[in-house]
Amino acid sequence: MTTEPRGTVMLRVARVVEETRDARSIVLEVPPALVERFRYRAGQFLTLFVEVDGAKLKRCYSLASAPGVDAEHKVTVKRVDGGRVSTRLVSSLRAGELLEVEPPAGRFVLPADARAIALYGGGSGITPLISILKTALAGGAAQVTLLYANRDEGSVIFRDELDALSRRYGARLSVRHWLDDRDGRVSPGDVARGPEGAHHFLCGPEPFMALVEARLVALGVPSSHLHVERFVSPADPAPAPAPTVGGDVPERVGIEHEAIARDVPYVAGQTLLEAALADGIDAPYSCRDGFCGCCAALLLEGQVTMAADDALTPDAKKKGLILACQARPTTKRCKIRFVEY
Numbered sequence: 001m002t003t004e005p006r007g008t009v010m011l012r013v014a015r016v017v018e019e020t021r022d023a024r025s026i027v028l029e030v031p032p033a034l035v036e037r038f039r040y041r042a043g044q045f046l047t048l049f050v051e052v053d054g055a056k057l058k059r060c061y062s063l064a065s066a067p068g069v070d071a072e073h074k075v076t077v078k079r080v081d082g083g084r085v086s087t088r089l090v091s092s093l094r095a096g097e098l099l100e101v102e103p104p105a106g107r108f109v110l111p112a113d114a115r116a117i118a119l120y121g122g123g124s125g126i127t128p129l130i131s132i133l134k135t136a137l138a139g140g141a142a143q144v145t146l147l148y149a150n151r152d153e154g155s156v157i158f159r160d161e162l163d164a165l166s167r168r169y170g171a172r173l174s175v176r177h178w179l180d181d182r183d184g185r186v187s188p189g190d191v192a193r194g195p196e197g198a199h200h201f202l203c204g205p206e207p208f209m210a211l212v213e214a215r216l217v218a219l220g221v222p223s224s225h226l227h228v229e230r231f232v233s234p235a236d237p238a239p240a241p242a243p244t245v246g247g248d249v250p251e252r253v254g255i256e257h258e259a260i261a262r263d264v265p266y267v268a269g270q271t272l273l274e275a276a277l278a279d280g281i282d283a284p285y286s287c288r289d290g291f292c293g294c295c296a297a298l299l300l301e302g303q304v305t306m307a308a309d310d311a312l313t314p315d316a317k318k319k320g321l322i323l324a325c326q327a328r329p330t331t332k333r334c335k336i337r338f339v340e341y
């Protein structure tokens, strides 16, 4: 992640691919001049700005293509009941149209040293996982497992591609398809610990992720090896900043990020992310609206208020994680450390 202004660009839709009855892949043309800005890591997402009924709506979509494996940038969108952007993209987007897109971002990415990977996907949650899966296998990860839950056979996105990958990689890739209409709901006993030392990546509907995460924690998987991506839309309308009434406003706040640990000036009303960026710290962020999770940080000292925290699971909140783009301190002393989430 960098602190360069994100800015949006217009990209042409090269193809729209029908994946299932309610999911389409959108392949985007990235012109040579933008190749560098659109370089990405497996697991990252694009932010799309789509006009629906006169309003420009912002939504994130994970790249389902894999860097270094697939030549094209591809996102895959599943229609949500009553969903404004997903309905527009799945029902009426055509090849040749232009889409307003912000370059790749996100911290749900493959650690460089990951040798074994366990993936748990539900429905459209497969999108970042297939990118991670293909990248890990192509990069030589010893072992990849995938538990992929869907309502029924007709809902399985990338069925043929996963079958082909299983044939190609043999024992290095183990894919377990779970169909609710055949197998019932996934229960804790269905979640295996995965290969020894594996990094675990979870993406899917909230109840599925909560169940898998709780099980993995019970099985002793350390939080450093648990990676969670939540598919949420920004709050609409955007929430007003949380008031700091009655709270103390610090003059400086402590920020730790990678090798940096320092106190930076704090101006009343700023978020912790704004304070870090204003002092030149290359803090991670993307949406700034509290729904992508890129700016997750551990609250080491003090207290904060947040207007939105949808990107955090209840468990993450219990562990003291906050969203720096939303957090304003309410105590004289406040210190955070940006962390992978």
Ligand SMILES: Cc1cc2nc3c(=O)[nH]c(=O)nc-3n(C[C@H](O)[C@H](O)[C@H](O)COP(=O)(O)OP(=O)(O)OC[C@H]3O[C@@H](n4cnc5c(N)ncnc54)[C@H](O)[C@@H]3O)c2cc1C
Pocket: 045, 057, 059, 060, 061, 062, 063, 075, 076, 077, 078, 079, 080, 081, 082, 083, 084, 085, 086, 087, 106, 124, 127, 128, 229, 230, 231, 232, 233, 234, 236, 291, 292
């Ligand atoms: C990092 C990230 C990656 C993602 N990757 C993907 C991906 O790869 N593929 C994918 O399909 N999705 C992905 N998503 C989810 C995606 O961004 C959208 O949230 C999703 O497509 C739904 O958007 P929508 O506009 O269609 O629905 P929305 O219009 O936002 O509606 C969402 C839900 O709220 C209800 N709703 C809508 N308006 C209102 C209202 N005014 N009051 C009450 N309820 C309302 C709808 O009925 C619906 O159930 C990702 C999200 C994130 C944060």
Ligand code: FES
Pocket: 284, 285, 286, 287, 288, 289, 290, 291, 292, 293, 294, 295, 296, 311, 323, 324, 325, 326
């Ligand atoms: S930058 Fe997206 S949640 Fe903070």
